[in-house]
Amino acid sequence: MFLPVTCHAAWTASDNFESYSNGASLSGASGGSGWNGNWTTTLGTWSVQNATAANSTTLSGNTTSGSATLNRTITSISIGSYCFYMRNGSTTGNWYHVLNNSTGQATGYAVLMGFESGNIVAYNGGTGTTLLTGYNINQWYKICIDFGSVANTYKVSIDGGAYSSNLNFGTTGAVTNFQFYFGGGTGPNFSFDEIAPASGGSTYSPYVLEILSL
Incomplete structure (x- = not known):
């Protein structure tokens, strides 16, 4: 007897x-593996700094313009799952993770989620859906995202909890870019780290990324 197996692109x-x-600039950096290009940035100086906490990658500075982005391209993919850690040093700065098909700020996005107005949200098409009401300042959250299991949808898990219901892509089709960006409001110190396949787990990192100026 053979059981059906669902195959996911890795x-x-x-x-x-x-x-x-x-202290090194992140712009043009090529660490890690499995990418299709190096890190690129818009607005501000992004550099690696020693961290004082586990799973740290901090973006901070005079973030008032709402257009700072950090991008890295991937080979075109329409299905997969991955995790990363993130935290926010305030409840007034809106910071997002995007999986999209352009290095433009949230342009052609499939996945759009992050810290917004004191909550962790994910977008269902063009509408924000609250996944966690009232996140804790400076608390690390492990985010896992599974996308494309149902065509043109994604779902989100926080800290190993159950995945959300399927959320619609903002733009359908394959994705080619991994992005973080500042979406407005005030307050620096958004942090992320340990980007990895969902099946690969994560370990603590001694480094932190920081926007020194915007």
Whole structure:
């Protein structure tokens, strides 16, 4: 007797930021594996800094313009699953993770989720859906995202909890870019780290990324 097996295209991209020298600029950096290009940035200076907490990658500075982005391209993919850690140093700065088909700020996005107005939200098409009401400042949250299991949808897990219901892509089709960006409001110190396939687990990192100025 043979049981049907659902095959998922593997997400391969990972970066724990431990291969970078302390103080080095992230722009053009090529650490990690499974990517289709190096890190690129818009607005501000992004550099690696030593962290004082586990799973750290901090973006901070005078973030008032709402257009700072960090991008890295991946080979075109329409199905996969991956995890990363994130935290926010305030409840007034809106920071997002995007999986999209352009390096433009949330342009052609499939996945759009992050910290917004004091909550962790994920977008269902063009509508924000609250996944966690009232996140804790400076608390690390492990985010896992499974996308494309149902065509043009994704779902989100927080800290190993159950996945959300399926959320619709904002733009349908394959994705080619992994992005974080500042979406407005005030308050620096958004942090992320340990990007890895969902099946690969994560380990603590001694480094932190920081927007020194915007």
